[in-house]
Amino acid sequence: MQKASRWLLAGVLSSSAATSQAATLEERMAAFEARASAAEKRAAAAEQQTQALARELQQIKLATSALQPAASTASQATNPVVDTRLAKLEARQESMEKQASTSNLTDGFSFNGYARSGLLIDEGLGGGRGGPYTTPAGSVGGAVGRLGNEDDTYMRIDLSKEIYAQNGTRSKFTVSIADGVESSNDWTADESKLNVRQVFTTLDHIAAFKGNPVFENATLWAGKRFDRDNFDIHWMDSDVVYLAGTGGGIYDVQMNKDWRSNYSLIGRSYGDFSQGGLNADVASYILTSNQFFEEGQWQWMFNGIGAKKNDFGTRTNKAGLTPADSGLHSMLANHQKNFFGREGFFKTALLYGQGLGAEVKNVGSDGELIDEARALRLALYGETPIAPDWRIGPSLLAEQSKDRYVKGDDYRWLTLNMRLANTINSNFEMAYELSWQTMDLDPKGYLQRNAVDGNFWKFTVAPTFKLDVGDLLTRPEMRVFASYMNWSSDLDKYSTSDSFGKTDFNAGGVWQYGIQMETWF
Numbered sequence: 222m223q224k225a226s227r228w229l230l231a232g233v234l235s236s237s238a239a240t241s242q243a244a245t246l247e248e249r250m251a252a253f254e255a256r257a258s259a260a261e262k263r264a265a266a267a268e269q270q271t272q273a274l275a276r277e278l279q280q281i282k283l284a285t286s287a288l289q290p291a292a293s294t295a296s297q298a299t300n301p302v303v304d305t306r307l308a309k310l311e312a313r314q315e316s317m318e319k320q321a322s323t324s325n326l327t328d329g330f331s332f333n334g335y336a337r338s339g340l341l342i343d344e345g346l347g348g349g350r351g352g353p354y355t356t357p358a359g360s361v362g363g364a365v366g367r368l369g370n371e372d373d374t375y376m377r378i379d380l381s382k383e384i385y386a387q388n389g390t391r392s393k394f395t396v397s398i399a400d401g402v403e404s405s406n407d408w409t410a411d412e413s414k415l416n417v418r419q420v421f422t423t424l425d426h427i428a429a430f431k432g433n434p435v436f437e438n439a440t441l442w443a444g445k446r447f448d449r450d451n452f453d454i455h456w457m458d459s460d461v462v463y464l465a466g467t468g469g470g471i472y473d474v475q476m477n478k479d480w481r482s483n484y485s486l487i488g489r490s491y492g493d494f495s496q497g498g499l500n501a502d503v504a505s506y507i508l509t510s511n512q513f514f515e516e517g518q519w520q521w522m523f524n525g526i527g528a529k530k531n532d533f534g535t536r537t538n539k540a541g542l543t544p545a546d547s548g549l550h551s552m553l554a555n556h557q558k559n560f561f562g563r564e565g566f567f568k569t570a571l572l573y574g575q576g577l578g579a580e581v582k583n584v585g586s587d588g589e590l591i592d593e594a595r596a597l598r599l600a601l602y603g604e605t606p607i608a609p610d611w612r613i614g615p616s617l618l619a620e621q622s623k624d625r626y627v628k629g630d631d632y633r634w635l636t637l638n639m640r641l642a643n644t645i646n647s648n649f650e651m652a653y654e655l656s657w658q659t660m661d662l663d664p665k666g667y668l669q670r671n672a673v674d675g676n677f678w679k680f681t682v683a684p685t686f687k688l689d690v691g692d693l694l695t696r697p698e699m700r701v702f703a704s705y706m707n708w709s710s711d712l713d714k715y716s717t718s719d720s721f722g723k724t725d726f727n728a729g730g731v732w733q734y735g736i737q738m739e740t741w742f
Contacts, residue, residue, distance in 0.1 A: 329383030329393075334376065339737025340405060341372035348372070349733040350720045353458040356677045356708070357715035358634035358660040360670070361625070362582050362598075364459035364618060366638045366656030369681035369704035369735065371458075374409075375401040377418065388428035395446070396420050421446040435475055443469035450483065450511060450520075452568065454602045454616050455694065456640045456654070461570045461600045462522065462552055464509060464584045465489075483511035491531060491588030503530045505577065507585040517556060524550040526577040526585045538589040540627045540667050545592045548577030550584055557603070565605030572598040579622060589626050596622035604693050614640035614693045627665040634660040644690045652683040652700065662715065670716045675709025697740035704733045 341349030351372050353364040377399040384392045397419035402409045421444025430436040447465035449472060454461060470485025491503040505528035512521045526548040533543040554570040561567060572581040579594035580587035602616035619635035641653040656679045664670040683702035689695055710728040713721045720726055 329385070331381045331383075332378065333381070333742060334378040335741040336374075336376035337371065337737060337739040338374040338376075339371065339735050341370075341733055341735045344732040344734075347725075349735065350723070350726050351704075351706075351733065352720075355720045356658055356660070357662055357670075357673055357712050357719060357721065358632075358636075358658060358677075360716075360719070361622065361632045361634070361662075362459070362580075362620065363634040363636060363658060363660060364454075364457040365636055365658050365677060366456055366640070366654045366679055366681070367458045368456070368640065368652065368654035369683055369702035369733065370679060370706075371737065372735075373401055373403045375399070379419070386428070389426050389431075390424060390428050391426045393423045393425075395422075417445075419446045420444050438473050438475055440472040441469075442472070448485070448509075448511075454600065454618065454638075456602070456614055456616055456638050457618060457636065457656075459618060460582055461554070461568070462572065462584065463582055464507065464524070466507065466585070468507075470509070479515055481513050481517075483509070483513075485509045485511075487585075489585050491528065503528060503535060503588060505531065505585050505588065509584075518558075520552070520554040520556065522550075522552040522554070524578060524584050526550065528577060528588065531577075531588055538591065538626055540589075542591055542627065544588055545576040545590050545594065548575060548579065548585070548590070548594075550574040550578030550581060552581075560603050560605035563605050565603055567603030567605075568600070570598075570600040572596075572600070579625060581620070591624065591626065591628070593624035593628060594622065594626075595624060596620060610644040612642045612644075612691075612693050616640075626667045629663075630665040630667060631661075631663045634658060634662070640693060642685075642690075642693055647690060648686055648688070650685050650687065650690050652681075652685045654679070654681045654683070656680075660712075668716070671714050673711050673715045675711040677706070677708040677712065679704060679706045681705075696742075697738060699736075699738045701736045702734065704735075706731045706733070 341351055343349045349372050351370040353359070353367045353370065354362075355370070356363060356365060359365075377397055379395060379397045381393055381395045384394075386392075396417065398415070399418045400413055400415045402412045402414065404412045421442055423440050423442040425438075425440040427436075427439070427441070430439060445467040447463065451463050451465075452461050453459060453463075464485075464487065466487035466489040468485060468487035470483065470487075472483045474482040474484070476482055485508075487507045487509065489505045489507065491505060505526060508525045508527075510523045513519070514521075528546050531544050531546045536544070538544040550572070551574070552570055552572045554568065557567040557569075559565060559567070574581040574594075574596050576592050576594055577585060577587070577590055579590050579596040581596050581598045598618070598620040600616075600618050602614070602618075604612060604614040607613050616638045617636070618638075621631075621633045623629075623631045625632065636656065636658040638656045639654065641655075643651045643653075645651060656677075658677045659675075660677075661674045662670075663672040665672075681702055681704040683700040685698050685700040687695060687698045707730045708721065708728050713727050716722050721728075
């Protein structure tokens with residue numbers, strides 16, 4: 222059709238009547254090309270269509286230019302074939318301009334998020350107490366199962382915008398906003414902890430790196446963010462490793478076909494402290510090397526941490542001792558894409574830290590640790606079907622740390638957790654969770670805490686409606702639940718400020734009930 226149209230147009234223009242129209246045609250095409258140029262600037266998505274139109278118009282322009290010397294300005298006769306052709310092209314351009322004006326803001330835009338919200342009610346119809354870190358071991362990261370054990374409303378939204386350059390390079394800007402409250406009211410401004418968790422930009426598909434096998438697939442980033450390759454045990458709301466702060470780095474440097482690397486420098490702050498008349502903003506810096514082997518199956522992470530002003534000349538920790546001004550942290554992890562040969566997945570991680578690195582989960586976040594601090598943590602978890610319509614998510618999290626805040630302190634804890642789901646139909650399942658934690662904690666009086674030794678256990682039943690079944694991690698979910706918790710009476714004396722230290726929340730067995738939604742996308 223296009224060839225026939227061009228042939229027809231060339232034939233028409235070769236006549237004397239058509240040549241008299243050349244000047245007017247040139248003016249209309251010039252105006253059209255100006256509009257096309259403006260449309261290209263407004264909408265990158267329309268670029269290919271605009272180029273196609275420009276090529277087509279250029280052919281018309283060349284044909285007209287060849288005949289223009291013979292054009293007669295005396296005759297202004299119009300040709301219906303040419304007018305119809307131009308009218309169609311102009312209509313297409315107007316459509317493109319309208320599309321650009323309405324879609325350029327949404328092109329490359331994405332909206333992701335996570336949220337949970339619900340009621341937790343105790344057996345006396347009072348407000349329930351809970352959370353994955355409700356036990357004494359929770360003060361040093363010892364999480365327990367979260368199902369039927371949350372009394373907060375938390376949300377995070379991630380807004381991103383992608384922009385492509387003509388050379389193919391992509392930029393992506395992301396901002397994350399989060400809030401968490403424990404109030405059940407509809408207006409919670411006074412209790413709000415609204416926070417901007419991330420503000421960062423990435424560059425990938427970088428044109429300057431094309432053809433370089435080491436950097437061709439690399440991503441540059443800078444700003445405030447949490448690391449792309451953090452991972453967690455969802456059943457316990459506990460990150461296995463969590464690296465976050467403000468800085469920059471590079472992902473996916475391809476050392477060879479089975480080895481890729483990430484590197485970053487991130488800053489954090491331990492806040493403003495006053496000691497001996499000095500005021501200082503104690504900053505810490507985390508230099509990270511993250512190595513992945515065999516298509517990401519094996520991961521070795523190493524962090525060096527420095528905070529030179531975190532010393533006795535600036536401040537002491539809450540125990541009155543000199544805090545550490547440096548630390549080391551390392552993690553070896555294995556990411557299996559199946560569950561020991563079965564459908565599902567399984568992950569294992571061994572983490573070690575010393576000095577400021579002895580907070581092995583939230584890397585570099587604890588400025589209270591002393592030089593002698595040492596910590597070793599093991600994490601195991603996964604998911605797999607165990608029978609028709611049944612899935613299981615087992616997990617283990619354990620840690621031993623000593624000399625954390627006071628020389629001679631000792632924290633030992635272990636959590637076993639099991640999430641089960643039984644599919645009833647395409648939108649309904651019965652969820653169950655059994656969680657047990659044992660602990661032996663000796664804080665040596667840090668924060669007026671006392672040595673305790675005991676166990677905690679929880680069992681939850683949760684009828685659950687969801688968008689689709691077949692995976693423990695499919696969301697959204699809406700659930701009602703009943704949870705029974707009990708613990709050793711010795712744990713009640715750990716601290717007067719934690720949940721177990723309250724006079725109305727003691728060992729002997731506690732029933733709690735609730736309703737909750739959870740979603741991510």
